[in-house]
Amino acid sequence: MIKAGQIDKGTALLIKGQPFVCIEREFVNPGKGSAFVRLKLKSPATGQVLSETMKSQDNAEDITVEDKDLQYLYNDGENFYFQNAETFDQIDVPMKSFPDYEYFMKEGETYRATFWEDQVLDIIIPSKIVFTVAEAEEAVKGDTVQGATKYVTTETGLRVRVPIFIKQGEKIRVNTETKEYLERVNS
């Protein structure tokens, strides 16, 4: 058991026998009232999101989870396929539980995943990832205004707005939270 006030993003809880992971936690202290937390909890099995408001002092049933390193192999539109870096077991994770994650999954890269028993509760996306530009629009000729931008598509299909000097085949660093271009990476 833990106090609701100790629940953080990423904390795994058991609700009516089903595991949920906290994806948003907002602390609310109503004027002249006790502290509460507003939680958004996601079921990794179904992608369903629950909203709960609990008093900070309320008890919640937390579960013991384990982090493992997984190497990303591929996806088939329904599942992501990983290989456990230690045991070489293949693990599939339903894509609907992790919407938009495909844009951050690079083949062969290792990602840290949170497990409860055999179930993947969470996959951790690093805050910055280096991508290769798979497709780049040609910069419009004569468009030399400073700060001019264009769109490129990464090898994972993520569309990113970049400065016009970025070319196909180059590497760029992207902020994965905002999906914004950070810098060109010289290889």
Added chain:
Amino acid sequence: MYDFNAARKRSELLMNIRTHFISKGYLEVSTPTLSPYLIPEPTIKAFGTRFINEFEGCRDLYLIPSPEIFMKKLLAAGSGSIFQISQCFRNAEQLGDVHNPEFTMLEYYTAGADEKDSIGITIEMIEKTALKGIRAPWMDEKPLVITMHEAMMKYAGVDMDRAEDISYLRKEAVRLGLHPGDGESWDDTFNRIFLTYTEPSLPKDREVYLTQYPDRIRCLAKKDGDRPCRKRWEMYISGIEIANCYDEETDREETRKYFEEEEARLVRERQGTGDVIPPADPSFPSLDIPQSSGGAMGLDRLLAVHLGLNCIAPLLLFPLSDMLRPEKPETV
């Protein structure tokens, strides 16, 4: 790393607010942030520290959660309308989108006014002090004034006329799928419903003045006639609580009762927990506070909603969360 553009916006907003209140005849005051006593507020945890003084003896001191205690002394001494922009401190609040344990508060007291006047005063102040060249969409919508009674009925289906009865309130909480604890206080059950259904449903596209707070939530606002509510409002923009306002209690007997009951509750709830127990200011209940209305506004939050943000951390040059938390892994 440091957002100097945000720092400039903050400076502009603070300057505008100062200029506005001074032009309206308010006196700007500076009162202590470190105090040997506070107003007893069991729901607010204070930071305590120790004054080392080998000549007159050491004393426990507390960082103020708001400058209310000192500003009301000035009002009682005949200051007339006053305002202050100061740093305030609240302990035990988690670090969140709209919380930082140290924050900037505007506190403004208007002599002779009540809480209804303060709605007009606040709307005008926000309009007149807006940032140059930035006009958030909520500023173009007419502010909404809604009573707690109306809001609880509309968004939770709870009848506040019957809610004095805790068994009715508990039944309503259960009907709404909530789990009030056994022996839970009236305030906590009310807040479970309010925070789950009512507060998140308030319109987000304009200033919302939520008035007539329940009498059962104790505070130093006057009682509203014979109704079970107090002359108090809270103001929201974009779903974020921005300000709180009272028609200030002027009845010394009521103030004395509040101090006795709330201090007793504070001591009862904290004894043995290790939390600091700030002493209540013994002279406060004897103050002769004139008719006045006081507002307290979180300026970090006001700046955020002017800039279309729903969090304050990017507006603080040194948010505590950044100073305390390790960074996530950088890159694959």
